[in-house]
Amino acid sequence: MPEQPAAVRARNFEEVACGYHPDDALRESERCLMCPDQPCVSGCPVGINIPGFIQKINQKDLRGAYDILTETSLLPAICGRVCPQENQCEGKCTVGDSLEPVAIGRLERFVGDTAIREGWANIPYIEPSGFKVGIIGSGPAGMACAADMAKAGCDVTVFEAFHQPGGVLKYGIPDFRLPNSVIDAEINNLRKLGVKFQCNTLVGRLFTVEQMTTEMGFDAVFVGVGAGYPTMLGIPGDSLNGVLSANELLTRCNLMRAKEFPNFDTPQPIGKRVAVVGAGNTAMDAMRVSLRLGAEKVYCIYRRSRKEAPARAEEVHHAEEEGVEFHWLTNPVAVLDNGSGGVRGMRCVRMELGEPDESGRRRPVPVPGSEFDFEVDLIVYAIGTNANPIMGQTSKLKLNKWGYIDTDANLATSMAGVFAGGDIVTGAATVIMAMGAGRKAAASMKAYLGIRDPQHPYHSGEDTLFGIDLAEKNFVRVRA
Amino acid sequence: MKVSKMPDFEIVTREDFSDVTYLLEVRHPLMAKAAKPGQFVIVMLHENGERIPLTIADFDREKGTITLVIQAVGKTTRQMQQECQVGTSLYALVGPMGIPSPVSHAKKVVCVGGGLGVAPIYPQARAFKEAGAYVIGVVGFRNKDLVFWDKKFRAVCDEFIICTDDGSAGIKGLVTAGIAQAVEKHADIDEVIAIGPPIMMKGCAEATRPLKIKTMVSLNPVMVDGTGMCGGCRVKIGDQVKFACVDGPDFDGHLVDFDDLLMRLRRYTKEERMALDHWEHEKGCRLQKKISSAVKESARK
Ligand SMILES: Cc1cc2nc3c(=O)[nH]c(=O)nc-3n(C[C@H](O)[C@H](O)[C@H](O)COP(=O)(O)OP(=O)(O)OC[C@H]3O[C@@H](n4cnc5c(N)ncnc54)[C@H](O)[C@@H]3O)c2cc1C
Ligand SMILES: Cc1cc2nc3c(=O)[nH]c(=O)nc-3n(C[C@H](O)[C@H](O)[C@H](O)COP(=O)(O)OP(=O)(O)OC[C@H]3O[C@@H](n4cnc5c(N)ncnc54)[C@H](O)[C@@H]3O)c2cc1C
Ligand code: SF4
Ligand code: SF4
Ligand code: FES
Secondary structure (H helix, E strand, C coil), X not given: CCECCXXXXXXXXXXXXXXXXXXXXXXXXXCCCCCCCCHHHHHCCCCCCHHHHHHHHHCCCHHHHHHHHHHHCCCHHHHHHHCCHHHCHHHHCHHHHCCCCCCHHHHHHHHHHHHXXXXXXXXXCCCCCCCEEEEECCCHHHHHHHHHHHHCCCEEEEECCCCCCXXXXXXXXXXXXXCXXXXXXXXXXXXXXXXXXXXXXXXXXXXXXXXXXXXXXXXXXXXXXXCCEECCCCCCCCCCCCEEEHHHHHHHHHHCCHHHCCCCCCCCCCCCEEEEECCXXXXXXXXXXXXXXXCCEEEEECCCCHHHCCCCHHHHHHHHHCCCEEECCEEEEEEEECCCCCXXXXXXXXXXXXXXXXXXXXXXXXXXXXXXXXXXXXXXXXXXXXXXXHHHHHCCCCECCCCCECCCCCCECCCCCEXXXXXXXXXXXXXXXXXXXXXXXXXXXXXXXXXXXXXXXXXCCCCEECCEECCCCCCCXXXX | CCCCCCCCEEEEEEEECCCCEEEEEEECHHHHHXXXXXXXXXXXXCCCCCCEEEECCEEECCCCEEEEEEECCCHHHHHHHXXXXXXXXXXXXXXXXCCCCCCCCCCEEEEEEEHHHHHHHHHHHHHHHHCCCEEEEEEEECCHHHCCCHHHHHHHCCEEEEEECCCCCCEECCHHHHHHHHHHHCXXXXXXXXXXXXXXXXXXXXXXXXXXXXXXXXXXXXXXXXXXXXXXXXXXXXXXXXXXXXXXXXXXXXXXXXXXXXXXXXXXXXXXXXXXXXXXXXXXXXXHHHHHHHHHHHHHC
16 A cells, blocks of 8 residues: 655654555455455454455445445444554455455455545434433444444434544544544544534533433433543653653644644643653554654653564554664663753663563563663653543442443443443453444343344244343333 | 534623633533532633633532633633633533532631632632531732632631732731631631642641641642543642542642642643743734734725
């Protein structure tokens, strides 16, 4: 796929990968072997009919390809860009055994982009069911749940704390990886389905989940508030000005548009030398944003080796091309003070890989006496996030010991009619997992409300009455 | 992106207390219902604006409004002073945020407000009064021309002490002088609540530490989201790091590391100056344009 040259793109916020030309897409689609056992499909967390949509591309029926994709995925233009394909669909592709795997993600993006450009949207005829559904959080989990519930005829409102919808897609992932126009297009499709977005609404504090299910009249609620509470390292010097979380850097830059300061009011001064601690997607984004904001030197500090880096392979590769300097097997032990509240440098220690830990990865252990200092003036922590405490503080929702919302296998929470999914249930995961969770919760919600899917006809058997499953929680509910 | 239709955060009342302090009453019926003393909101004046935190200084559940009292200190608060007139709307208003102040069962309390803390201490004083406590109000101003809300305070305080730097109203001195006066007269004060500039809250905490009187303060670090997502608002409380927006903003004043807070508040000094200069420059340019087009217009005539 064509890309902007590294030296150019490292200084602008335009998208790095320019997308396929129709001829490229056609050529790539020809590489698919249409394997009867479809190993790629088993690699996709939501089980997209991959050979099916690729075949349609091959037949130059892009609308058909779009229809197949949107049977399963709500956000092809987004997932095609940000899925860690090498561990998912493409990781299982038969062609990948000997050659480069079929570029499933890029093809998916191509179809998604075409749909946006052509203004396609699959808006089915929707018969109102009379149910009112509330969604908390407008990230991929909330968006997916909202879409399915709207298609089931519910009156859906999405509540978002920020002034713009989109969740991490908007405030976290930068424009050069996922342009805002793509997110906005997908959100507009939701609006076409009748979904209402209400921003500036901090659920829990403005009203509680309990109030939603009682006085506000929501028949069911989905909680998809993400897990954005950033972790700090807890080393000396952590609180110095010039140490910040990746979330803060990215929110200032992406959502608040600090890159256009002072035409936009929110500043994000960038150091000459920036060290980013961590090697996940968030860390890669923080590094590449720092470069684009004008940092002269950007270092990646990670305590394990490159093999263990959790970021998408493509992002590590792009960061490398753009000039980020990687320091694998290096761990910060202290932030050094410049005497006036800022940062002068960082003290690190070299690590080596020891025995495997619970995660199966080899545990990094410090090499005695290997401490060294180096000069930096901005330090960004991208070492993971925790559950946000607001839902727990303000509701009776049962949480697990780490503060995430406890659900059963169907994503039902401890409160009747309240479902949850995405990062707030699993901990930080991926866009496609969050989207899958939103759809799964929507299926449970429909069962709870007694809304039947025409694709799943009434069945007969012991535990049914008039063809309705007696286990359906809302068996006796009569539609309003 | 233009977000479809947002609720209208209309300004229904405005009052100017001095050339730097002004009050805005904003319509938000749901928030007026939910707000509790000690909570705050985040405001954006316009689409390109910064998100700034402001304490909910009062709320009127019947009228469906909340009240903000703002000090014009930098770009955003000055621009709001200029542009927020009755009938205009804020671009964004989210809240109530933060954990409401715990209104304890204290029988005798001192509520201290200084500078931008005078307004937010009011709902706390009222809440303590409603909970049956004996309330001593202490507020500080530079001089008597800046004094506001004294009637409102007197209505909810059993005793009320005004302190001014120059002695032009009440007693001469800082709010700590007011605290000293209160503790001298009453040996049984259970709790002090102090809101104001960090340096003032630090002074109050130091004043009560030897007396072992529980002292709660409301911290005001720089914030972005106000939902616990950025960590920009982190403060040191004893040996722990807390996020003021979701773990606070109220903390035990005797445990707060005020020097750390003061240092972190200086994080963007340079950029704040730039934003202000840029805005004033733009304002100047617009004025210049207006004048020159008016001149052209009259020349044409
Ligand atoms: C910088 C960064 C880069 C990433 N890169 C990738 C990638 O390349 N590929 C990938 O697959 N995954 C990536 N991820 C992970 C992925 O973005 C998340 O797993 C996914 O967004 C989680 O979706 P969600 O819907 O659960 O929550 P979120 O996207 O976090 O959305 C939650 C929303 O809820 C709102 N909210 C929170 N509390 C409340 C409340 N009380 N009331 C109302 N609204 C509330 C929040 O403001 C937010 O908008 C990345 C994450 C980050 C931070
Ligand atoms: C929880 C909370 C409640 C607050 N309540 C009120 C209130 O009720 N009324 C009110 O007038 N202000 C309040 N503030 C402070 C207010 O948010 C800042 O004054 C405002 O953000 C300044 O924006 P600016 O663009 O006008 O000035 P800037 O240009 O950003 O700053 C100008 C000056 O103000 C100082 N400053 C910047 N941010 C803060 C801050 N967060 N707190 C204190 N000083 C700051 C700077 O050090 C600088 O000297 C509160 C802050 C917090 C965190
Ligand atoms: S959604 Fe993600 S994992 Fe599934 S096919 Fe598309 S790119 Fe692959
Ligand atoms: S595994 Fe690869 S080659 Fe086989 S059907 Fe899937 S994408 Fe095509
Ligand atoms: S303001 Fe962002 S975490 Fe508190």
